[in-house]
Amino acid sequence: MRYPPSIEQLMTQFRQFPGVGPKTAERFVFHLLRLGAPGMDALCDAIRRLRDAVDRCGVCGTFAEATPCATCADPRRDHTSICVVAEPGDLLAMERTNEYRGVYHVLGGLLAPIEGIGPEQLRIPALVARVSEQSTINDRQSAIREVIFAFDPTIEGETTINYLVPLLAPTGVVLSRLARGLPVGGDLEYADPVTLSDALTGRRKLRLAQSPAQQRAHAPQQHESIF
Amino acid sequence: MRYPPSIEQLMTQFRQFPGVGPKTAERFVFHLLRLGAPGMDALCDAIRRLRDAVDRCGVCGTFAEATPCATCADPRRDHTSICVVAEPGDLLAMERTNEYRGVYHVLGGLLAPIEGIGPEQLRIPALVARVSEQSTINDRQSAIREVIFAFDPTIEGETTINYLVPLLAPTGVVLSRLARGLPVGGDLEYADPVTLSDALTGRRKLRLAQSPAQQRAHAPQQHESIF
Numbered sequence: 001m002r003y004p005p006s007i008e009q010l011m012t013q014f015r016q017f018p019g020v021g022p023k024t025a026e027r028f029v030f031h032l033l034r035l036g037a038p039g040m041d042a043l044c045d046a047i048r049r050l051r052d053a054v055d056r057c058g059v060c061g062t063f064a065e066a067t068p069c070a071t072c073a074d075p076r077r078d079h080t081s082i083c084v085v086a087e088p089g090d091l092l093a094m095e096r097t098n099e100y101r102g103v104y105h106v107l108g109g110l111l112a113p114i115e116g117i118g119p120e121q122l123r124i125p126a127l128v129a130r131v132s133e134q135s136t137i138n139d140r141q142s143a144i145r146e147v148i149f150a151f152d153p154t155i156e157g158e159t160t161i162n163y164l165v166p167l168l169a170p171t172g173v174v175l176s177r178l179a180r181g182l183p184v185g186g187d188l189e190y191a192d193p194v195t196l197s198d199a200l201t202g203r204r205k206l207r208l209a210q211s212p213a214q215q216r217a218h219a220p221q222q223h224e225s226i227f
Numbered sequence: 228m229r230y231p232p233s234i235e236q237l238m239t240q241f242r243q244f245p246g247v248g249p250k251t252a253e254r255f256v257f258h259l260l261r262l263g264a265p266g267m268d269a270l271c272d273a274i275r276r277l278r279d280a281v282d283r284c285g286v287c288g289t290f291a292e293a294t295p296c297a298t299c300a301d302p303r304r305d306h307t308s309i310c311v312v313a314e315p316g317d318l319l320a321m322e323r324t325n326e327y328r329g330v331y332h333v334l335g336g337l338l339a340p341i342e343g344i345g346p347e348q349l350r351i352p353a354l355v356a357r358v359s360e361q362s363t364i365n366d367r368q369s370a371i372r373e374v375i376f377a378f379d380p381t382i383e384g385e386t387t388i389n390y391l392v393p394l395l396a397p398t399g400v401v402l403s404r405l406a407r408g409l410p411v412g413g414d415l416e417y418a419d420p421v422t423l424s425d426a427l428t429g430r431r432k433l434r435l436a437q438s439p440a441q442q443r444a445h446a447p448q449q450h451e452s453i454f
Contacts, residue, residue, distance in 0.1 A: 003319075004292040006280040010273040018254050027245050030316055032274065033281060033290050040278040044271045046237040047259065051267040053233040054260060063260050065231040089257055092230075 059130075061106035061123045062088045071103060078102045080145040084127060084164070086110045086152065094150055102148075105130065110156035111163055119163065128167050135171040146174040153180055286357075288333035288350045289315045298330060305329040307372040311354060311391070313337045313379065321377055329375075332357065337383035338390055346390065355394050362398040373401040380407055 003011065007029050014025035032040050056062065057069035064070065071077060081102030085091050091104050107122040119125065130144075137143040147168055151157030165175055181199035182191055191199070229235065234256050241252035259267050283289065284296035291297065298304060308329030312318050318331050334349040346352065357371075364370040374395055378384030392402055408426035409418055418426070 004281060004290075006273075006276045006292060007290065010277050013270050013273045016258075018258050019251065024246065026316065026319075029277065030290070030314065031243075031245050032277065033315075037278050040274050043240050044274050046233075046240045047267050047271050049233045050237050050256065050259065051264050054231060063231075063234065063257070065233060087257065088260075089253065092253075 056106075060091075060104045061108060061126070062091050062104065076101075079142050080140075081148065082127075082131065082144055082146070083148045083150050085150050086157075086160075090150060090152075102146075107160070110151060110154075111160045112156050113159075124164070124167075127164070131168055131171050131173060135173050144171075144173050146176060149175070149177045151178075153178075283333075287318075287331045288335060288353070289318050289331060303328075306369050307367075308375065309354075309358065309371055309373070310375045310377050312377050313384075313387075317377060317379075329373075334387070337378060337381075338387045339383050340386075351391070351394075354391070358395055358398050358400060362400050371398075371400055373403060376402070376404045378405075380405075 002008070010029050010032070011022070011025040014020055014028045015022060017025075020028070032043070053065045054063050055065075055067065057064045057072055058067040059072040060069060062069055062071070066073075078101045081100075082105050083091075083094055083100060083102055084105045084107060085094065086107055086109055088106055091106060094100050094104070105123070105127050107124060107127070109117055109122050111117060111119065111122065131147060134142065134144045149157075149161050149164065151160055161177060168175055179202050180195065181202055182188060182195065188196070230238070237256050237259070238249070238252040241247050241255045242249060244252075247255070259270070280292045281290050282292075282294065284291045284299055285294040286299040287296060289296055289298070293300075305328045308327075309332050310318075310321055310327060310329055311332045311334060312321065313334050313336055315333055318333060321327050321331070332350070332354050334351060334354070336344055336349050338344060338346065338349065358374060361369065361371045376384075376388050376391065378387055388404060395402055406429050407422065408429055409415060409422065415423070
């Protein structure tokens with residue numbers, strides 16, 4: 001016995017969602033059937049609103065309802081620092097740290113030549129143009145001074161950094177990457193050798209504890225490395 | 228920093244899906260945004276098709292595109308046996324065994340008085356009416372002779388069985404329930420005492436292996452118990 005075609009078709013749609021298998025797709029369809037017509041209409045309306053309202057920000061490339069997006073248009077953000085991320089979700093993860101006050105550039109993915117994802121499939125030309133143009137501006141308030149690569153610590157992330165560094169180095173801006181090391185709550189005994197080696201290489205000098213007032217004075221440099 | 232309203236609204240919708248938390252809802256929305264307008268339209272079309280095409284079968288109560296559904300209308304099924312299940316998904320699970328050839332009755336849930344789910348919220352009156360009417364028909368081919376309760380082995384399942392037995396007993400049909408015992412691939416050492424006690428109480432007599440011809444002769448009774 002099989003499902004009626006309309007159920008099968010929606011299950012096929014849900015199975016393309018990330019992390020959704022046949023059983024979960026089935027549960028999703030039954031959930032909608034239990035909700036009935038009003039629930040299904042509400043979901044369709046929300047999807048249509050998303051389709052009509054959201055587009056990529058013309059500056060940073062994240063999903064937003066306006067161009068430039070709220071972050072790019074915010075005069076209180078530090079427009080001299082660009083954090084380059086793969087996906088809008090990574091941008092949100094950076095925002096949740098409440099540490100970074102600069103702006104962003106979303107590539108839309110990472111280089112993966114084997115899967116056919118080259119520089120032209122990503123927003124790499126736009127990044128190079130943006131950094132080249134804005135690093136030569138005379139206005140100290142808006143000239144880009146640092147580009148931070150915040151990618152997954154994977155082969156694709158490394159490949160993308162290795163590709164971008166020679167392209168951006170001629171602009172003279174500081175290029176940096178997120179530190180690698182032990183994650184909070186991790187277990188040193190079970191850390192893989194590469195992570196532990198990174199943690200050793202990137203070890204931080206310890207100083208006597210500062211007073212809260214001194215810490216506040218240093219706050220703007222919090223995301224700068226010591227090297 | 229928060230998401231734009233249209234993203235937030237769709238995330239709220241997805242968070243009502245079974246087993247979907249904030250992170251998964253976020254991934255679903257980004258998945259749709261990556262698909263773009265054609266993908267979102269295709270999903271909406273599938274949801275609207277589901278809304279328009281699927282309704283509950285007037286006989287058994289499962290989700291179907293026609294009433295009576297394919298199972299209820301199938302003359303090759305054994306209409307003298309009704310398997311009562313809580314949800315359409317349970318009906319499909321029974322079908323996957325390829326053992327049961329009778330018809331079904333979907334209650335739409337199980338009795339849960341604390342959550343306010345009483346007999347009137349379920350298709351219990353319809354079941355009682357169906358069994359009462361069809362157990363007194365003179366035609367041996369269509370008179371109901373057995374009602375099998377196939378519910379989750381939970382308190383709600385037990386409650387529902389305990390409620391239904393006195394209602395259906397006066398009709399004189401055989402009432403039965405799925406066997407409880409050790410699941411295939413389970414570990415006797417870690418079985419809970421109730422399950423093990425059920426497995427002991429419901430132990431099956433062993434006989435000398437039958438020839439395939441004898442087994443085939445017994446096949447129609449495969450879902451009958453030995454008691």
